Amino acid sequence: MLHAVIMAGGSGTRFWPASRKLVPKQLLPLAGESTMIQATSERIESLIPSDRQMIVTNEILVDAIAKQLPNMPRENLVGEPAKRDTAPCIGLAAALVAAKDPEGLMVVMPSDHVIGTNDQFCDAISAAETLVNEDPTRIVTFGIQPTYPAESFGYIQRGSELDSSHQLAPSFDVERFREKPDRQTATQYLESGDFYWNSGIFLWKASTILDALKQNQPAMFQHIQTIAQAIGTPEYEQVLKDEFCAIEGTSIDYAVMENYPNVCVIEAPFKWDDVGSWQSLGRLHPSDPSGNTVVGDHLGIDTRDTIVYSNPDHTVVTIGVKDLIIVQTEGATLVAPKSEEERVREAVKALQSSGRDHLL
Incomplete structure (x- = not known):
């Protein structure tokens, strides 16, 4: 079998x-x-x-x-x-x-x-x-x-x-x-x-x-x-x-x-x-006319090519930004240029070394 x-x-x-x-x-x-x-x-x-x-x-x-x-x-x-x-x-x-x-x-x-x-x-x-x-x-x-x-x-x-x-x-x-x-x-x-x-x-x-x-x-x-x-x-x-x-x-x-x-x-x-990183969401979800990929509630003003992921009961507002990754969760928020997304692992290591294990 x-x-x-x-x-x-x-x-x-x-x-x-x-x-x-x-x-x-x-x-x-x-x-x-x-x-x-x-x-x-x-x-x-x-x-x-x-x-x-x-x-x-x-x-x-x-x-x-x-x-x-x-x-x-x-x-x-x-x-x-x-x-x-x-x-x-x-x-x-x-x-x-x-x-x-x-x-x-x-x-x-x-x-x-x-x-x-x-x-x-x-x-x-x-x-x-x-x-x-x-x-x-x-x-x-x-x-x-x-x-x-x-x-x-x-x-x-x-x-x-x-x-x-x-x-x-x-x-x-x-x-x-x-x-x-x-x-x-x-x-x-x-x-x-x-x-x-x-x-x-x-x-x-x-x-x-x-x-x-x-x-x-x-x-x-x-x-x-x-x-x-x-x-x-x-x-x-x-x-x-x-x-x-x-x-x-x-x-x-x-x-x-x-x-x-x-x-x-x-x-x-x-x-x-393989859904390897936050930018994968751009391939998995439809984008708005400005190229933004949103999972959650987002209000964008002059915002382009940005990925937003948030809790559904939390509104993320962006003004005049582009090419960002914004992730809002309970207890921690990530904001990074798309070009620096590989450094998220670096942030995790830094949090661990600084004793913030409750965020990991």
Whole structure:
């Protein structure tokens, strides 16, 4: 059977001050009425019902996610005892899936992407499932056709095209994965036509990814195996804490994907946005005639190309400004030029070092 694993452990610091430790961006309604994690679960529900969906998150977020996803079985909400990046997260999820369904397949996806439409996404997942059923050792990922030379995404270089007459979209062997490039290199990737943005969405057999971790990350795999052996026992929670915290964290791209010999990429037939920063709202919401994107209540006078995000009961008034990001929340307000938006993380670190942890 096909299972869904939704990774929801990120802190979303680039969306401060709306995103906080206890309410990170995946729990916010940034792209519509539903929160990001609700939309992710709903996206796959017609193909994978909630009893075969698993959320892997920071243990301090389990209760909040349970409230947002009341139909999700509580045992499917997995709290990580420490932040250890995507490879340990995926290894833990694979062990839990394999314990229930030794032949199970799993689609792994982040909780904070905007994808449209749900039907297109589910069709693409079904296409990937077909590829894995054809070759159970195969790992499938999804590549996004780049529209500009992005420096903030990893890239996938495609190789030979697969026999994809039965596929929804073209599928290729993966030549190699590339880290986030500089501007010049990203431009070369775009012009070549052979590179995709790495969506961070994968499909594989649970046993395949566990075998890959065993081969490429034996120390990590040993900790995961010890956790797996404790599943269903009274000692599980303590073993999970001890063993997971002992893992040296790393990304799944570095741990497995860059070295695995049988990876293919499907050219994603769906629209995709990783919602990486406040300027993403300009792509997700309509703008007014002056180019302003507003979520909340705003009165603008001679205001252009500005993003405003506020509580619905709080009116933001701007006069004679342009190219700003203005975020109003309870207890904290952010005002910054769009060109300085990457420094939001710097502000979060400064707040932490100055003892303002109540704002984080």
